[in-house]
Amino acid sequence: MGEQDIKREFPNLESNFNITSPVDPDYNCIAWAANNNDLWWWPDIQGTKYWPLGIEREETIDAFIKAYEKIGYTVCANGDLESGYDKIAIFVSVRNKPLHAARQLNNGHWTSKLGEWEDIEHFNVQGVEGKHYGRVAVFMKRIKE
Amino acid sequence: MTAIASGYMSSFFDVFEEAGTAVGEESDSIRKQCLVSFMHSIIPFSSANIIPEVKFLNLKTEWEEDTGMLSSDSEIALHPAYQQIIGMGQGAIPLILNEMKKKRGQWFWALKSITGEDPVPLEIRGNIKKMTGVWIKWGEEKGYL
Numbered sequence: 001m002g003e004q005d006i007k008r009e010f011p012n013l014e015s016n017f018n019i020t021s022p023v024d025p026d027y028n029c030i031a032w033a034a035n036n037n038d039l040w041w042w043p044d045i046q047g048t049k050y051w052p053l054g055i056e057r058e059e060t061i062d063a064f065i066k067a068y069e070k071i072g073y074t075v076c077a078n079g080d081l082e083s084g085y086d087k088i089a090i091f092v093s094v095r096n097k098p099l100h101a102a103r104q105l106n107n108g109h110w111t112s113k114l115g116e117w118e119d120i121e122h123f124n125v126q127g128v129e130g131k132h133y134g135r136v137a138v139f140m141k142r143i144k145e
Numbered sequence: 146m147t148a149i150a151s152g153y154m155s156s157f158f159d160v161f162e163e164a165g166t167a168v169g170e171e172s173d174s175i176r177k178q179c180l181v182s183f184m185h186s187i188i189p190f191s192s193a194n195i196i197p198e199v200k201f202l203n204l205k206t207e208w209e210e211d212t213g214m215l216s217s218d219s220e221i222a223l224h225p226a227y228q229q230i231i232g233m234g235q236g237a238i239p240l241i242l243n244e245m246k247k248k249r250g251q252w253f254w255a256l257k258s259i260t261g262e263d264p265v266p267l268e269i270r271g272n273i274k275k276m277t278g279v280w281i282k283w284g285e286e287k288g289y290l
Binding site for chain 2: 010025027030031041044046047049050113
């Protein structure tokens with residue numbers, strides 16, 4: 001894919017993003033938000049993908065929160081940059097079905113893996129909101145390792 | 146006639162797909178349009194659904210364009226084109242496995258649905274590279290490749 005495809009599919013980004021990786025089918029946004037780039041995380045009903053052991057395989061915001069709690073994140077109030085903390089955002093559809101996750105970078109920008117497409121750095125978290133990823137529903141944070 | 150056209154088409158598609166995006170972003174959409182035009186010029190539209198390779202390629206192209214930026218397995222697998230590929234039944238298995246050999250991808254749901262099998266051990270769920278390898282080996286052992 002490329003810049004034009006990303007702009008077309010995520011118009012809220014406008015030009016406020018940079019592509020930061022090649023296309024890669026081996027990991028997705030949920031893994032990438034957890035700092036993992038060699039697995040595809042999803043609680044699919046067929047059980048074909050990685051999902052943290054002990055967390056229900058269901059597409060609910062609760063299951064996603066629990067999955068990230070397992071690696072040290074807790075729900076927090078907002079996505080403002082806080083010294084000493086990593087933050088992530090979970091995006092949901094109008095029916096509250098999780099669709100995407102993004103991770104905050106040290107400079108306050110956000111990084112998202114766009115499905116099988118590239119990773120991007122986007123200047124604000126709302127940049128990838130829209131028809132594909134819905135809206136941000138929850139922010140979580142953990143102490144930086 | 147069908148077999149000849151089918152073989153010819155496969156070679157043609159391989160050349161186009163291997164061309165990749167090395168010559169720029171806009172060339173990708175031009176390439177796809179060219180591919181579709183060429184296809185309709187040598188195979189009547191009404192026959193496109195009779196030749197499995199052509200039907201598969203049409204459906205795969207539509208599915209990839211609509212879902213390549215998604216992470217949700219259910220959103221990816223419930224796309225109508227993907228469901229039609231599943232509906233092709235056993236005839237789709239070698240086409241899917243050959244596609245996986247070229248560029249992996251999210252074919253596990255379809256393979257599991259069509260075959261009723263899942264040769265992937267629990268410990269490598271989510272590792273797309275290893276899962277693909279397991280399915281290709283399965284396909285060779287079963288005579289699909």
